[in-house]
Amino acid sequence: MKQKSIIAAIAAIVLAIALLLMPPGVTSRFASLVRIVTHPALAWADWTARVSLATIGHGSPFPEYEKITQLQYDLAVKQTELSNAGAKYNTAILENRFLKDRLRLVYDDSLFTLALCKVMKRDPVSSYYDTIIIDGGTKEGLKIGQVVLALPPTPPPGEEREAPSLLGIIRDVSRDSAIVTLTTASDFSIACHIPVRGVTGLITGRVNSSQKGPAISIPPGNLILRHPSEPPADPVQVGDKVYTSALGDNSESVENIYVGTVDEISTNEIGAPVLHIRPAVTNEQLSYVLVALKTTPEEARRKQQLKQQQQQQQQ
């Protein structure tokens, strides 16, 4: 009995190690197959979890809960449309400010469209603040490196809605789902800039153990911007807003997405400034996210031409 168990366990462990050592191409195909096979089980588990929530959490019958979910989805779609408009408005403001500062430079605006995706899974133990899995995939045009944004909270009546802010970057995509590295992950990094000061740099997550923020039990700490480009004449102040930059090596990155505000400024051992950036959003409770799908300049031009043609035809 004991011997059989030990032999079976050793065989299973050897098989698992063999899987670990296999070339990535083979394992990724195998993983895709497993994801397809396990789809019904996940659907069943999702249904069970939702019924549990309806029974314990809401205390309401299931159809009511379904209605609420549908309403939430409709609301999220409307929010997306509003966010699109808000993002364009903010881009225009930033562009205007930038051109005012640097009259001789041409500012290349990166056009993008937003896709609404639902958060499917979060691993509670190993990566709650590191990754999320969303229900959009290559089918919806998602690619590795695309920027993921958080839906802005509903503003109080009479106030303007905030623009969506940075939540993470897509790390891997399958046909129906994608995994997103959150800004609170320790291996997160993205190029950024502070437009009002003309500073650029690379933001990283919680880099080493000296930084505060255990991964799960307490929400992680701030993002870090090390070695900013040039010490500017107008130095960075606490409260300055930080935006993404397309200067990095990520071709899918989008410019001028709000990241957060400078919370603290310190210097490292060689005297270079280190900026601690407080992210604009917390990611503890996420239901829906937005993915910025970048459009190429050719596509943008084509769209503009189509619009112009349609306007001419209408006239």
Add this chain to the structure above:
Amino acid sequence: MQSMPDKPRLVEIEIRFNPKLILEYMTSRNGFWRHASFLLVTLFWISTAFGLQLSLPTVFPSWPWLPAAWGTAYLATRRGPVCAMASAFATGLALDAICFQPLGPSSIILVLIALAARLFSARIPWQKFFITNTLALAIGSTAIFVIGKAFFCRPAATLETDFALLPKFLFGGALLSLPVCFLTYSVKDIIEGLLFQSIDDTVAASEE
């Protein structure tokens, strides 16, 4: 004539198609029904384990749910060694594939849980000591899963962060595992008892 004890003896076997026996196998409760339902129920427990492991945290984010570990420990004690290890391996494989992680680490952790559960149940069988056995399986599987996941499935994390997350999942998970395991193991045992208990066993028990 000298005898040749070392020479292997040949045995003649005749295989015949026996329709009556096959019909009995297909229709009796101890035959095909038992084997098919055994396989289906095992697959269902495996699916529930990894499915709920990934779905429950999205619905109840503040609770340290670990149904994959608890389900693996259950199957390890109620099934044979090969079935136990195969189900632990499959659960881990599904967890890794769905979470876009490298395939293998979760399987190793769950196989270790299954092995520990089997070795423990060999000393304290669940049929005789249900409460002690369930208590140990719940806490043991939680501890192995959390420690394994924290140290082997987080390449970007530091030791400090690993130690920071341990208390919540070790103590919280262990606390949550007790009522959940007692409830689910009892319900599963009742279901399996109803499905798999053979008529012969029932008759023998009633005669005793």
